[in-house]
Amino acid sequence: MVLHTAPCEAAPVSCTDDTGTVITLEAPARRIIALYGAFNEILVEMGQSGRIVARTDADEAIPALAGLPAIGTHMRPNPELVAGLAPDLILQMEGRREAATSVDALRALGIPVAVFRVASFGDLFSVLHRMGTLTGAEQDAAALEARWTARLDTVAGAIARQPHDTGTADGKDHTQHPPRVVFEVRYPNLLAAGADSIVNDIITRAGGVNAVQQPGRVVRLNEEELLRMAPDAYVYQYGPMNPTPVAPDQRPHFTALDAIRDGRVLKVDEHAFSRPGPRSVEAVEQLARFLHPAAFDTNTTTARN
Amino acid sequence: MSRIRRRTALALGAALWLLSVPAACLFGPFDIGPAEVMRLLGAAAGVPVSGHVDPIRLLVVGDIRLARVCLSLLVGGGLAMAGVVFQGVLRNPLADPFTLGVSSGAALGASVAISFGVTLPAAVAPALVAGLGVVTPAALFGAFAALSLVLLLGTAAGSFRRETVVLAGVVVSTFLAALVSLVKALDEESVSSIVFWIMGSLQGRGWAHTAVLLPPLVLGLAAVVRHARDLDVLALGDTQASQLGMRTGYVRCVLLCGASCITAGCVAVSGVIGFVGLVVPHLLRLVLGAAHGPLLIGAWFGGGILLLWSDVVARTLLSGGAELPVGVVTALVGGPFFCLLLQREQRRERP
Numbered sequence: 208m209v210l211h212t213a214p215c216e217a218a219p220v221s222c223t224d225d226t227g228t229v230i231t232l233e234a235p236a237r238r239i240i241a242l243y244g245a246f247n248e249i250l251v252e253m254g255q256s257g258r259i260v261a262r263t264d265a266d267e268a269i270p271a272l273a274g275l276p277a278i279g280t281h282m283r284p285n286p287e288l289v290a291g292l293a294p295d296l297i298l299q300m301e302g303r304r305e306a307a308t309s310v311d312a313l314r315a316l317g318i319p320v321a322v323f324r325v326a327s328f329g330d331l332f333s334v335l336h337r338m339g340t341l342t343g344a345e346q347d348a349a350a351l352e353a354r355w356t357a358r359l360d361t362v363a364g365a366i367a368r369q370p371h372d373t374g375t376a377d378g379k380d381h382t383q384h385p386p387r388v389v390f391e392v393r394y395p396n397l398l399a400a401g402a403d404s405i406v407n408d409i410i411t412r413a414g415g416v417n418a419v420q421q422p423g424r425v426v427r428l429n430e431e432e433l434l435r436m437a438p439d440a441y442v443y444q445y446g447p448m449n450p451t452p453v454a455p456d457q458r459p460h461f462t463a464l465d466a467i468r469d470g471r472v473l474k475v476d477e478h479a480f481s482r483p484g485p486r487s488v489e490a491v492e493q494l495a496r497f498l499h500p501a502a503f504d505t506n507t508t509t510a511r512n
Numbered sequence: 513m514s515r516i517r518r519r520t521a522l523a524l525g526a527a528l529w530l531l532s533v534p535a536a537c538l539f540g541p542f543d544i545g546p547a548e549v550m551r552l553l554g555a556a557a558g559v560p561v562s563g564h565v566d567p568i569r570l571l572v573v574g575d576i577r578l579a580r581v582c583l584s585l586l587v588g589g590g591l592a593m594a595g596v597v598f599q600g601v602l603r604n605p606l607a608d609p610f611t612l613g614v615s616s617g618a619a620l621g622a623s624v625a626i627s628f629g630v631t632l633p634a635a636v637a638p639a640l641v642a643g644l645g646v647v648t649p650a651a652l653f654g655a656f657a658a659l660s661l662v663l664l665l666g667t668a669a670g671s672f673r674r675e676t677v678v679l680a681g682v683v684v685s686t687f688l689a690a691l692v693s694l695v696k697a698l699d700e701e702s703v704s705s706i707v708f709w710i711m712g713s714l715q716g717r718g719w720a721h722t723a724v725l726l727p728p729l730v731l732g733l734a735a736v737v738r739h740a741r742d743l744d745v746l747a748l749g750d751t752q753a754s755q756l757g758m759r760t761g762y763v764r765c766v767l768l769c770g771a772s773c774i775t776a777g778c779v780a781v782s783g784v785i786g787f788v789g790l791v792v793p794h795l796l797r798l799v800l801g802a803a804h805g806p807l808l809i810g811a812w813f814g815g816g817i818l819l820l821w822s823d824v825v826a827r828t829l830l831s832g833g834a835e836l837p838v839g840v841v842t843a844l845v846g847g848p849f850f851c852l853l854l855q856r857e858q859r860r861e862r863p
Contacts, residue, residue, distance in 0.1 A: 396705060433833070
């Protein structure tokens with residue numbers, strides 16, 4: 208059971224966002240618009256959904272936000288609609304230039320905008336703390352971090368204790384070294400998750416290694432480089448960035464990969480894997496079970512308890 | 513231009529074109545030496561080779577690299593030949609394969625497919641779904657739809673007038689480009705993929721794309737080659753061409769449809785690759801003269817070679833398997849070279 212602390216209403220709060228801007232509020236924010244869906248999910252998990260006053264077009268699927276007014280897209284929110292709702296705090300993910308332009312426009316209206324960058328769980332916890340500060344709900348944020356950390360520790364413990372012989376159907380031992388994973392963001396014109404993405408940390412915490420070590424959130428790969436990488440496992444997402452992916456075993460050249468031939472392929476939800484937020488923990492658990500099935504076999508471990 | 517010099521230039525072009533095939537297969541993330549590449553190309557062609565053939569390396573050289581090399585030769589050659597035809601028929605030195613809105617139509621088709629993830633029922637086109645996805649067929653459909661619209665508008669009065677056709681092409685192009693922008697505005701997640709497609713790339717293209725390209729390419733080439741000599745007559749002017757017994761409107765229409773057919777196929781498989789069709793014909797005129805027969809043959813070799821080596825640069829310049837859009841490379845490589853040649857030619861013509 209989660210106990211929500213009553214935020215301190217009167218004291219000014221302050222933090223520095225990831226663009227170096229100092230965000231100072233006379234009192235904890237009461238009317239918040241998060242332009243990035245996962246930040247809304249964090250607020251909901253913190254028990255602060257009552258403070259969210261609007262959503263973007265893309266966040267209709269989040270149950271707690273479905274009834275709220277929409278203010279445009281996450282990169283191009285409508286300043287008039289936003290101003291009309293009189294928010295005292297806007298949250299945005301650092302990203303494309305278009306998004307930066309809208310941030311400048313909103314700040315010009317006198318609305319504080321906190322911009323965060325999340326490329327790892329460390330960043331995610333840092334954002335969680337700062338969101339706790341800005342909403343005056345530090346204890347809720349700390350409690351949420353503790354729950355996430357416990358789940359991640361459980362996964363790490365299970366992987367560390369796993370038996371060495373997986374007995375997988377292909378007869379290969381996939382546990383001698385961390386499996387090398389390629390995570391497909393989009394295909395065709397293959398885009399893969401790079402070293403500076405949250406996916407990179409998800410793979411690491413799930414007991415794997417991102418085969419794509421180039422910097423950047425996403426990296427454009429040609430199929431020859433993919434063959435050269437020869438990953439042990441192939442993960443592809445479905446969602447707005449990859450709306451109708453063809454199964455890898457149906458694509459030219461992909462069947463030359465051991466990962467595809469051996470069936471070491473996982474289709475995952477983009478919202479869990481590519482959007483840093485509460486579901487990132489769920490992503491680690493899902494990927495760890497896929498990469499290390501023996502570690503999570505209920506007959507041999509208690510990892511899932 | 514002496515006949516011997518022209519034939520020598522064409523023979524050199526053909527030789528370079530042929531040699532480029534194995535040479536371009538040397539480049540890629542896999543480190544494979546020249547001897548091994550030749551052995552793998554032999555194996556891919558069904559020639560018995562000595563020793564063990566690694567299946568992955570065979571796939572890389574015989575399938576990925578060779579398919580891409582062949583596709584770039586076909587696309588580059590096709591775009592350059594289409595450029596010769598457009599410039600000849602429309603008597604406009606700035607005409608290029610995209611004058612009639614074909615590229616905008618293809619871009620809209622591809623953008624819709626990328627953005628909305630339009631799928632074809634597997635029962636209707638299992639091979640397309642398996643090999644290509646839907647972007648290429650959607651681009652091909654868009655290209656032909658745009659071309660039909662332009663020709664309908666351009667010949668609505670019942671007669672062919674160059675100015676009307678060009679104007680119709682510009683209007684349709686602009687309108688379709690606005691629709692592409694609308695698609696991008698409605699789907700921010702797809703913007704980078706749409707932009708990358710529009711800039712032109714041969715990344716991920718293979719034999720299946722060549723199979724899609726061949727029917728419109730062959731159809732278009734047949735029309736162009738059949739009327740190649742008529743291009744020289746058209747260059748004399750409408751009055752003289754008519755006096756020589758040519759049905760100028762009909763011939764122009766066939767040539768434009770043929771060149772557009774080639775362009776539609778090329779742009780559907782490669783995205784929008786500018787510059788090749790605009791500049792290669794001008795460049796070759798400096799070497800081969802103005803006669804359209806040799807010019808078309810030279811354009812086939814020259815366009816293919818330019819696109820092939822631009823693609824090699826596009827796929828090897830960046831590390832880690834990342835690629836540049838080949839359309840950017842063709843402009844960067846060919847633009848300054850063309851300017852130098854033009855300046856040299858102007859200096860030579862000065863009294």
